[in-house]
Amino acid sequence: MVIEAAAALSSKDLVGIAPLEAGEIQLLLDTAEQLLEVARRPIKKVPTLRGMTVINLFMEASTRTRFSFEVAEKRLSADTLNFSASTSSVSKGETLFDTARNLMAMAPDFIVIRHPNTGAPHRLAHVVTASVINAGDGSNEHPTQALLDAFTMRRHFGDLAGLKVVIAGDIRHSRVARSNAFLLSKMGAEVRFVAPASLLPPGVQELGVKPFLRLEPALEGADVVMMLRIQMERQKRMNFPSAREYFDFFGLTPERLKLANEGALVMHPGPMNRGVEIDSEVADGDQSVILEQVTNGVAIRMAILYLLAGGRSDAATDS
């Protein structure tokens, strides 16, 4: 499977992986490859977005994604504004569209939005002229995470096509799982979702994945094992009996990891619950690329900003 990189992104926004073509994903990954080098420079900054303004609108708690975006923005010399709300502004009586109008009055070039509800970035993109980047919406998509995950895999395997990727955990509530499924299936990889059915969405095959109700059979032949955070705060509603039982049946232990291909990568979007979905020995082991994912996240977010600003990938790192 040979996927030609597109010449440019077709939309002003990056609201999800679902609307992207494979060629656009290739372009984003190729561009990130060039931008990764900036982090190795003594002065980790290029003037690409000088004079441009980015608003980071985080209406749901986030540390690593927000910091990753901010680092990416600063390395591209953009001016950044951070707007965090522990609760959505709806509870203060402002509609999403009013928030959008207020933000546009500050003439930003980009709005990076994380929102607790599905579709909020899509609605925002519909009413603002700035480029909207989805930093996670409800249980829908987390496209930048999927791109950095794919980027990490590609750096290890050279190509995504043909890879067998296991994604295990609270799939039903996971935007990371969904964006990864969209991305990896577009790029020719095989995606296996693992969870008890109480944590799987109905008709999960719709996402182009193979569902497994137990971890062991899914691990056979796997090149990548991605464990998702079990969000204990969301588990009040009877999805499984206890963290202890979850770990016993669905946790990634060194023994279970041996069922995967030799040298299989262990990934986790963070933050981890050690001893719930993943054993510390695995999380800190040789096969773990969890911190590499974080480093790569900055390069991917730089690539997104750069390409949405209208750049060409071969000029990404020029002064």
Add this chain to the structure above:
Amino acid sequence: MTRLLIRNGRVVDPSQGIDQGMDLLIDDGLVAALGEKLDVAADTPVFDASGLVVAPGFIDIHTHLREPGFEYKETIESGCRAAAAGGFTAVCALANTSPVNDEPAVTRYVIEKAGEVSATRIYPVGALSKGCNGEELAEIGKMIEAGAVAISDSPNPVANGLLMRRALEYCRSFDVPVMVHPEDLELTDRGAMHEGRVSTRIGLRGMPGAAEQGVVARDILLAELTRGRLHLCHLSTAASLEMVRIAKRRGLKITCEVTPHHFTLIDEDIAKANYDPQWKMNPPLRGTKDRQAVLEAIQDGTVDAIVSDHAPHHQDEKEMDFADAPFGISALETAVSLALDRLVHRRVIGIGQLVQLMSTSPAKIMGLPGGSLEEGAVADITLLNLGMRVSVDPKTFLSKGKNTPFTGMNLRGAPAATIVGGKVVWKR
């Protein structure tokens, strides 16, 4: 003595088995005569109904009018103007206002206010439970005495099976139906759309069909147990309708209703609409099989009434993301055109059956005057232009609620005039 001759229309009245060209004479608010080429005094005012269907007035038994308490969404006055423009001569107003219509003073307020400002008839529906909160029975008898015609907590479900049982039993003394919004809120679990392949694909929280079906099953069994009058609101799934079909075959006196949006749209339309909350309603838009089942249940007589489930909201409330926006659409002014276009012109049912579903049966379910054009009946009449083509434009709605998923949809068939008590209250 106010007389009006409706001349040369096609009178469709399933209560008398009539579908033919006739004149209809109204005298003093009642139907005085019905016949071919009626001979009347020369000075009798004439309404030329050539090319129009003349039907007993359409009655929407599931309308949310929002007053008192939410006048920014809709008032009794604006809602009734919308009803008239939608071809309805009467509406039943649900109880979820603020204060809730759970006591006779509120019932009387709605009736008095309607008398002052409304040309269409309004029949209040009293709350089943105090505050519509599903805990204890409201003063049902006193509300009925004040003019309520049914009881319901809709759009809230009745979670407690014992309360539902008691309501069905208690209402037997007053011979009114208990209207129920069948939904298990634990199962819908803060969902925003139908749970299925589409919700999985687009990442919105799902509301499974089983959340409706479980309650339908329970309430049918309770109706059998209590011999109460159960009316199931806005059924949207194949299994719910199949249960009603079986119950009716077994002789149970239950009734049910469906909405135009459920026989027109599906969950896939939400995906196409890019998360626009105009498509958010409860029950949610289902899949193609459920939509087909709704059409079949209309066709085979399982369904007793077509209702708008008019739920107007302010524009600000729909300027939200999908999850935060409220459920419901402004439906009074699209219901009849959707029914004519989707059901009559597409030959699901004939015009007589449609009149049955939007006039005769609703009147019977709720025990209301109307639903018939026989001599001596109230002169509530809906005139329809079956061939007229309309394009839905919420800017033209008389309802304050402009929230509709049907904007720009081209439909064939529309109301032409609405006559209440012998008076033309709206004319296109």
